[in-house]
Amino acid sequence: MSKQLTTAKLALPLPDGFDFWRTVYSHGWCSLLPFRVDKTLETFSRLLRLKDGTLVDCTMKPFKNRLRVEASSRSTLTKAQELETVALLSTGLRLGEDFTAFHAEARKHTEYRWIARAGVGRLLRAPKAFEDLIKMMCTTNCSWSLTTIMTNNLIGELGEELSDGLKAFPTPEAIAGMSEKSMRKTIRAGYRSPYIIECAKRVASGELDVESWRTSVLSTEDLFHLVRNVKGMGPYAAGNLLRLLGRYNHLALDSWVRTQYARLHYRGRKVSDRTIERAYEQYGRWRGLFFWLEMTRYWFDKKFPDW
DNA sequence: GCGTCCAGGTCTACC
């Protein structure tokens, strides 16, 4: 970290049963900038951009029932900035969400008792819904390595720098200001380019309030249609984004989970989407979360073999 | 090193 930065030590209280690393590794977001995992130091970092434009790099490490945070910025953070920093981290780690009902439901099913035992269910998300939306578009119709390339390029080209090449996720205004030609050439977003730019323009102009989606009182289906109304967000991307918005009704089927489901339940034989959907109907509003956790359980088994 | 083929979701035009 550059010498001109000042560091404040902050702490977040953690809810009972919260497992920091199982939340961090809940899906692939932790490996996409501006998230960073340091396996040697056992820390998880995230560069934040506050409302007033202040950049704060936060390095997190759990200790007992608290999360220790070292928050580095160009100038000493005010109390309000510290509170905003804590709020953004809390949102990303879903600390304010209540999973009691979900774990109670998990205990009813023998095959899912491990979920309640391990306290999993929180899915890591970006501090802002806009970032989740753009990244989700970058996961469509491509390999994970290309998603990583597009994300890195977006941040590298358009992100504001704190220090030493450490950059924030770009604002809607920054993305909206890029030409489609540049988006294709430098970001390598291909045919997604016009969708990403159009979305950023709608958000920057205020026409599309994606941040309100996280607290929306709309039904899940109405919210799903709202997300689908964004060009580039098909059923897979919208279903996955809904999970990050705290709605778990959709399975968000893609080629990887279809293959994984077939491997787990049909010895690799191809299964129709309808068959998969039917298998999870019994889990009601939590079906998308049970499905995701079941498909990815082996990640946790490898990372946390003592479960 | 080069060319070819394929996988990966979404959109649009068409039936």
Add this chain to the structure above:
DNA sequence: GGTAGACCTGGACGC
């Protein structure tokens, strides 16, 4: 409402 084809890239593969 369902379907086919185009979109674009990285990676695998064969030569």
